[in-house]
Amino acid sequence: MRILNLSTGGHRGGGEMVLVAQFDLQITEAIRIYGMRLLKTPEGRFISYAPTALGGRRSVTFSKPTAEAITALALSTYTELVTADELSCKSTF
Template sequence: MKIIAIRPAYAGAGKPLLAHFDVELHGSLRLYGLALRKTPDGRLRIIAPNANGKHAATFAPELADEITKAARVALSEGHPAYART
């Protein structure tokens, strides 16, 4: 699994959205437009984009944790895809 691109959200007081990002899972599936958010208790959570008013994807807890960790690392390290977005 790898983060293809990550786009930091505009900073603002009390804004839970940290970034939007794209991820490739195991070389066979790419998901675009996921959101990385901070919950009120400080945890990070990923949210799939909406399609027709519903989330386009859901994730098993273990996979959600893996994607969240990868997105957090990409955001904190300054992902090279910043230049492409």
């Protein structure tokens, strides 16, 4: 499993959770899910959500261990990206 693409985003949207990042996820060589979201809950936890279909229904769901692994991978990728960006910004001054 790996993150193919991750872009940061820090707006609230319409709910209580904060959108931290959007990403594409490769589950296996044959399965990819585009438009995943990494969200921060009001309690400070991070969770991942699959894209929704028409009517707002989730188009994909995961077992709890798989969902936790996806969230950990997305959060790790996000942290690496933000840290690298901060370091490159500091080195240009």
